[in-house]
Amino acid sequence: MINTxxxxxxxxxxxxxxxxxxxxxxxxxxxxxxxxxxxxSWRRFSRISFYIHTASTVxxxxxxxxxxxxxxYEYFYAYSHSSxxxxxxxxxxxxxxxxxxxxxxxxxxxxxxxxxxxxxNKFWEAPVMVVFALVQAFLISMIMGVVIGDLKIxxxxxxxxxxxxxxxxxxxxxxxxxxDGTGLxxxxxxxxxxxxPPTLFLGYASTLVPFAFLIGGLVTKKYSxxxxxxxxxxxxxxxxxxxxIIMGAYWAYVTLNFGGYWNWDPVENAVYVxxxxxxxxxxxxxxxxxxxxxxxxxxxxxxxxxxxxxxxxFLVRSGVLGDAxxxxxxxxxxxxxxxxxxxxFLVIAVFLAARAWKHIPTSEKEASVYxxxxxxxxxxxxxxxxxxxxxLPTSIPAWNALVESFGGIxxxxxxxxxxxxxxxxxxxxxxxxxxxxxxxxxxxxxxxxKKALKDALVxxxxxxxxxxxxxxxxxxxxxxxxxxxxxxxxxxxVANAVILMKILKKSTFKLAGGSLAHIGLGLILIxxxxxxxxxxxxxxxxxxxxxxxxxxxxxxxxxxxxxINKPTQMKDYTVIYRGRQKKxxxxxxxxxxxxxxxTGKVNExxxxxxxxxxxxxxxxxxxxxxxxxxxKIDYLQxxxxxxSLSPMSQFNAGMGGLISSPDSKIYLNKDLYTYVxxxxxxxxxxxxxxxxxxxxxxxxxxxxxxxxxxxGAEVLKEVDGYQLQEGDIAVKAKxxxxxxxxxxxxxxxxxxxxxxxxxxxxxxxxxxxxVSLENILPExxxxxxxxxxxxxxxxxxxxxxxxxxxxLWIGTIIMLIGFTVAIFRRFDEFxxxxxxxxx
Amino acid sequence: MKKGHIIGLGIIAxxxxxxxxxxxxxxxxxxxxxxWEMKEGGEDKSIHVVGQLKKDxxxxxxxxxVREDKTSFTFLLIDNExxxxxxxxxxxxxxxxxxxxxVVVIGSYREKEIFxxxxxxxxxxxxxxxxxxxxxxx
Numbered sequence: 001m002i003n004t005x006x007x008x009x010x011x012x013x014x015x016x017x018x019x020x021x022x023x024x025x026x027x028x029x030x031x032x033x034x035x036x037x038x039x040x041s042w043r044r045f046s047r048i049s050f051y052i053h054t055a056s057t058v059x060x061x062x063x064x065x066x067x068x069x070x071x072x073y074e075y076f077y078a079y080s081h082s083s084x085x086x087x088x089x090x091x092x093x094x095x096x097x098x099x100x101x102x103x104x105x106x107x108x109x110x111x112x113x114x115x116x117x118x119x120x121n122k123f124w125e126a127p128v129m130v131v132f133a134l135v136q137a138f139l140i141s142m143i144m145g146v147v148i149g150d151l152k153i154x155x156x157x158x159x160x161x162x163x164x165x166x167x168x169x170x171x172x173x174x175x176x177x178x179x180d181g182t183g184l185x186x187x188x189x190x191x192x193x194x195x196x197p198p199t200l201f202l203g204y205a206s207t208l209v210p211f212a213f214l215i216g217g218l219v220t221k222k223y224s225x226x227x228x229x230x231x232x233x234x235x236x237x238x239x240x241x242x243x244x245i246i247m248g249a250y251w252a253y254v255t256l257n258f259g260g261y262w263n264w265d266p267v268e269n270a271v272y273v274x275x276x277x278x279x280x281x282x283x284x285x286x287x288x289x290x291x292x293x294x295x296x297x298x299x300x301x302x303x304x305x306x307x308x309x310x311x312x313x314f315l316v317r318s319g320v321l322g323d324a325x326x327x328x329x330x331x332x333x334x335x336x337x338x339x340x341x342x343x344x345f346l347v348i349a350v351f352l353a354a355r356a357w358k359h360i361p362t363s364e365k366e367a368s369v370y371x372x373x374x375x376x377x378x379x380x381x382x383x384x385x386x387x388x389x390x391x392l393p394t395s396i397p398a399w400n401a402l403v404e405s406f407g408g409i410x411x412x413x414x415x416x417x418x419x420x421x422x423x424x425x426x427x428x429x430x431x432x433x434x435x436x437x438x439x440x441x442x443x444x445x446x447x448x449x450k451k452a453l454k455d456a457l458v459x460x461x462x463x464x465x466x467x468x469x470x471x472x473x474x475x476x477x478x479x480x481x482x483x484x485x486x487x488x489x490x491x492x493x494v495a496n497a498v499i500l501m502k503i504l505k506k507s508t509f510k511l512a513g514g515s516l517a518h519i520g521l522g523l524i525l526i527x528x529x530x531x532x533x534x535x536x537x538x539x540x541x542x543x544x545x546x547x548x549x550x551x552x553x554x555x556x557x558x559x560x561x562x563x564i565n566k567p568t569q570m571k572d573y574t575v576i577y578r579g580r581q582k583k584x585x586x587x588x589x590x591x592x593x594x595x596x597x598x599t600g601k602v603n604e605x606x607x608x609x610x611x612x613x614x615x616x617x618x619x620x621x622x623x624x625x626x627x628x629x630x631x632k633i634d635y636l637q638x639x640x641x642x643x644s645l646s647p648m649s650q651f652n653a654g655m656g657g658l659i660s661s662p663d664s665k666i667y668l669n670k671d672l673y674t675y676v677x678x679x680x681x682x683x684x685x686x687x688x689x690x691x692x693x694x695x696x697x698x699x700x701x702x703x704x705x706x707x708x709x710x711x712g713a714e715v716l717k718e719v720d721g722y723q724l725q726e727g728d729i730a731v732k733a734k735x736x737x738x739x740x741x742x743x744x745x746x747x748x749x750x751x752x753x754x755x756x757x758x759x760x761x762x763x764x765x766x767x768x769x770x771v772s773l774e775n776i777l778p779e780x781x782x783x784x785x786x787x788x789x790x791x792x793x794x795x796x797x798x799x800x801x802x803x804x805x806x807x808l809w810i811g812t813i814i815m816l817i818g819f820t821v822a823i824f825r826r827f828d829e830f831x832x833x834x835x836x837x838x839x
Numbered sequence: 840m841k842k843g844h845i846i847g848l849g850i851i852a853x854x855x856x857x858x859x860x861x862x863x864x865x866x867x868x869x870x871x872x873x874x875w876e877m878k879e880g881g882e883d884k885s886i887h888v889v890g891q892l893k894k895d896x897x898x899x900x901x902x903x904x905v906r907e908d909k910t911s912f913t914f915l916l917i918d919n920e921x922x923x924x925x926x927x928x929x930x931x932x933x934x935x936x937x938x939x940x941x942v943v944v945i946g947s948y949r950e951k952e953i954f955x956x957x958x959x960x961x962x963x964x965x966x967x968x969x970x971x972x973x974x975x976x977x
Contacts, residue, residue: 385857389857392858392861414866416946557908678931796909
């Protein structure tokens, strides 16, 4: 029976949330304008209105989760994003797999932030909350799903399946509820999908806070005071957004087979660019607090970072990127709405800023080369140029769409080799940033002239040159470009470490945020240089065979074909593919797939043999995501097993093919990264024609190139899965088949009942053979076997060594710690001022 | 000249360099005819060609030849102008390849007979368009 209650509840809450957002905006405007007598009551009303909005937003989220959690497949969202086999934490991922869920997540973070701002601010509450409420109205409108005439506003996640699709089944039975959903995209069945999107969306949501303070400042003519409350939030936002980006990169690295952590994909770029601008704005805001310069730049950057987040959302979710991105988002018809959302705030911000422009205080005096303002400004400019260089080509599809909407034709395409294209610029910008941070930090902490600067820099310079020389020699960095990166990175680390030491000696840890973040940056730079620049594909085909004797052989084959059990040489290793494995609930290691046979129920199998102490033959076991195959790849050196990797792959017809997830051997100084690029499809084998063999017990012969021993036959008293009757004769032939170092026992059975012959053939999917005992010729003491071949199991895989990738991860962690320290310091400053009643 | 002006000019100069290289390095959407003309004209840049896999009367993809070591393959692509072209791709066959409705190849001509793709983008029938609820549901 269809449950329409939850959907209606969700839908109702969406409307309540939308209306209450508008009411809140109106009420806060009134509160802001009201005189002293009425102020208190307007404030109460505004807050109640916002709390109603908060409650309804939470209820929207609750309703959607209820639908997914209780497997209500009558709803399109649950049907298309989840399935019964999903454990609870992946149901959470299902929640935000769809775009509607992502918008709900975003709105959810906004209300949380809104509540915190109401609690922590006095003066700023009204103007800030007006902006918040308006943003919320736009966000909620994305999931409204209201159709007025031809106009469709939003796409509701509470739509019933029968309304969303035109499946013929619904004409026969409108109350039809599918048994199961189509499942969560397997790529997203990963712990990172549970935590990455909320982090990223919190980052997105929090860019609103500095923007709202700025708009508040412009409206209330407090052109510079908004900086103090906005600053800790800007740093918070940069920290969370940065963390979201890194999680995304790490996720891509550990579960997606893109071959790396960063690919300059449009969707990645769309988050990277606002982050750069946000970081630039933090720096100019800090400069302003210290020396009353760079206010206008700060205003522009804060507006830009907020608008760029909306622009990123537009690019990613409007479908305009089309086939330019590996992250595919379907066009839900929201592009117009997203565009209005973005333009609305852009126009308002530009209008308010332009109106206030000539009243905004600027510093008349020219910044000296020996002032921190100068260096920080250069840094902000470099960050801005970095962002510009990325956003420009990323916008090519949007540009094409724009030209086409005016009837023109544009056949521009994004650069063919994105990694090479972006790296070419970003690398040198990053080197410039690294050098600026080290010099800038010295200016930051003391007034300095030419001579003092020289004295301050000379020691770190010498130390870093020495360290760099050691790195270059030990790690064999001989490319001049990479040498420069090592130098710049080390200099950043050393110079900032010197500053850090001084700070710690003189004052508190609270001031250490900046230098910590910059040390992180230096480490990140060096880590990226090594892991990407010296990334080494070791799965180069070294079979020595040429296949076509043409130019094709000149091309590097970066994959190797591994037949099961066959040792293959790969750089320093001998690798052997050992077969498929499954994950079983309660077993802390992979279980060979050949020991398990599906019971027909989801994620359930029966054990065909004992497996260590974990289960016995005949036990029913639970499988973790049965579609997943883990391919056991043994790595050997000098004929001893060093380690095994188990990259995952699943053949998922619904999602369009092979879904792979790498597995890495992690060393302190490098990762060995392995993933499956193609595999044998043994689902529905096309058996080749019959081959017949005759053998006497004890004989050795060949079955399809395999050395086979016929050890004899045995009369059976009972047969698995078969009821023997009085007078039946059952005979089992014992064959041993050798495949390299593996010995397999294959035992086909032959049953005679009332002169009828029954054959129980044995299929070995690993070897790709089917063997049946066809006949027994007692006079000749011969057994007749019929063999059909298919294909031996294989994988095509790629293996890459990524040196010093841990330096990158350590660098990001240090940078995030630096941000966190800075948040506490700036929030503390704000609180002190607020409690003095100044703000 | 004030420092501000120098910085301003520097920014403008770098911005122009960025814009020019972006335009210069940007690829373009072509068909096989124009792509071959570019190649003959000495232009070796990687370009995008949008097309569909060649299918026989029963809707099966034809002309897919996988190399013996399974690490590369060739296939026949028909661009939007109807030109048929053999394309080589130095990677294993992506699993969803044969199901794709549209294929974008990014690469260049090696010789008239063979277009070498450095990268392939596929557009697969989206699950959102799935009308066959039965298959998954019952």
